[in-house]
Amino acid sequence: MTSPDPNPYAAGCAWVNGEFVPVRDAKVSIFDAGFTRSDVTYDVVAVWNGRFFRLGDHLDRFARSVEQLRLQLPVDTDGLAAILHGCVARAGLRAAYVDMICTRGVTTTGSRELLEHKNRLYAYAIPYVWIVPEEQQALGTDLVIASTSRRIPPESVDPTVKNFHWGDFVRGQLEVVDRPGTAVVLPDGYGCITEGPGYNVFALVDGAFVTPASGVLQGVTRRAVLDIAAEAGIPAGAGILRADDLRRADEAFLTSTAGGVMPVVSIDGRPVGEGKPGPLTTQLRQRYWDAHDDPRWTTPVDYSLSSEG
């Protein structure tokens, strides 16, 4: 028997202008500087098995990003957490992609002065997003080092402040637009690897995993993998990853809140190791998902917040 009143939030629940709305109604003014100047920061936290993963880390990073751009949130950290719980609870999701976004907003006068803008907070929860589909992850992903695009340098836009400046990534993605499912990573101007659209990269080079130390988002999944590797006794650290080193890596993977640990099996058309997900990568991937039930790193969603009360 179908319900006469299906959940209006079944496709996801958003928080816009101070109220919860179905995601189809989640819209931004065409005049919001978050759109017209990409003057915006955001963060994404996952819910898995009904628990937020490293929620505190995401809230902390988001707060730092907001401060860095001299934006102001209309709520404190507890208030923001309650909104995120509310979005997930209303949507009734056990596995969710939960986004929080702060834009510069608009001025009532049309003034361009940054501090005269009324900043806006948006949030939403939708079903969990896989950058690389789960079934594809077991087979592994093909990776290309973009040859026509370099990562926007930190002296122009700070990559540690999570942002929507993806023009460099889009240009890289256009290189492989006729090769569906192929991932892209961008070099900087010095022949070193940075990151890809929405993910960090790890490579096993000379017996240790290395992930680029700078010029990248300090990803929470990246941090989690470094923590997990340390606990498992697998050598891994942040450092310089030259394009040449990535190409000769014995194993490689991508990390993202939206997909976790995603094995890479070829780079620029040449197989990585034996051309299948490497044994250490597979071990880290398993431990990463196991950690989603670890009380140290997780926060149960408060599903009592599903009512409008």
Place this chain on the structure above:
Amino acid sequence: MTSPDPNPYAAGCAWVNGEFVPVRDAKVSIFDAGFTRSDVTYDVVAVWNGRFFRLGDHLDRFARSVEQLRLQLPVDTDGLAAILHGCVARAGLRAAYVDMICTRGVTTTGSRELLEHKNRLYAYAIPYVWIVPEEQQALGTDLVIASTSRRIPPESVDPTVKNFHWGDFVRGQLEVVDRPGTAVVLPDGYGCITEGPGYNVFALVDGAFVTPASGVLQGVTRRAVLDIAAEAGIPAGAGILRADDLRRADEAFLTSTAGGVMPVVSIDGRPVGEGKPGPLTTQLRQRYWDAHDDPRWTTPVDYSLSSEG
């Protein structure tokens, strides 16, 4: 006597999802890649005294930008022009800021594949925007060369494809956030001047005006000034403008569709020339506005398109 049915487009008219709406209803989905990846291009044309200024140049540049990003418009050039005329006519504006925007849009499947997105066209007309208020232009603007931000380089994002990647500009603007009305221009990584948020820059150095040749938007107002200078016999061209040259310039001004020719009277706190708008700058500014009545460069707005027919 007030009208019982005031024009709903008095504050401006937008074209969204195939229909004309008041600008307060002009919104973008929070899932549109134009927002979430700033995967978007746009163009702005001015209407002055009821005439579009160099409409063909703006439509041509917009078409090139759309093609460069491998986006597709739902209408051809004539169709787009009709939408722009319709926005201006419905708003009943004689002086307007007219924006056309094409975003990557959304996929119905949640896929990240670029070519699977349904691209979106937005447009709107609002009362003419002055980046530097008209009354301030007579006095001149203070300019600062940003010291904490460098322009996003062309190898990352192509500045000739007009875009919303303003994080570098915002960082520069934050340097002068406590000095209202102060404009900012960004250097590249080689000590050369590029452009500012929404404007090109010209400097009179050793007897000729120079505007940066590359690493910048090829502005239509910039082009118009070069044309006007040629007609007036004022030496002006595109070239390399080093920061040191800008600082010792005898005259300087900014150019933008939203404000025209905007005299600069100080740079980094030191007066340009005599600290007031220079004579050649003033002459170019006058000729620029006179050109808005020149049939060679203008297109009368078709105000008959104000009905819903």
